[in-house]
Amino acid sequence: MKQTTYTLLALILLTLIAAYISTTAGVYTAAGILIVSACKFVGISCYFMEMKKAHVFWKIAILIYLFLFTVIALILI
Numbered sequence: 001m002k003q004t005t006y007t008l009l010a011l012i013l014l015t016l017i018a019a020y021i022s023t024t025a026g027v028y029t030a031a032g033i034l035i036v037s038a039c040k041f042v043g044i045s046c047y048f049m050e051m052k053k054a055h056v057f058w059k060i061a062i063l064i065y066l067f068l069f070t071v072i073a074l075i076l077i
Contacts, residue, residue, distance in 0.1 A: 007047040014040050030077050038070050 014036050021032040045051045045062055 007043055011043050
């Protein structure tokens with residue numbers, strides 16, 4: 001229960017960071033939001049979708065998907 005609370009607080013903090021980044025007008029605004037969103041994805045998939053208990057294949061598949069999506073999105077920005 002304690003770990004879930006800390007994860008939820010971290011996700012709220014990351015959401016606030018993404019909101020702050022979105023208000024800044026910079027060159028790397030979209031990249032910053034994308035990286036923060038990737039961190040949130042890991043938190044949600046590991047702790048709330050219980051991927052920690054899943055088979056190693058599914059853990060690796062999720063991380064490869066996240067990596068490929070983030071890299072392709074960063075290239076297209």
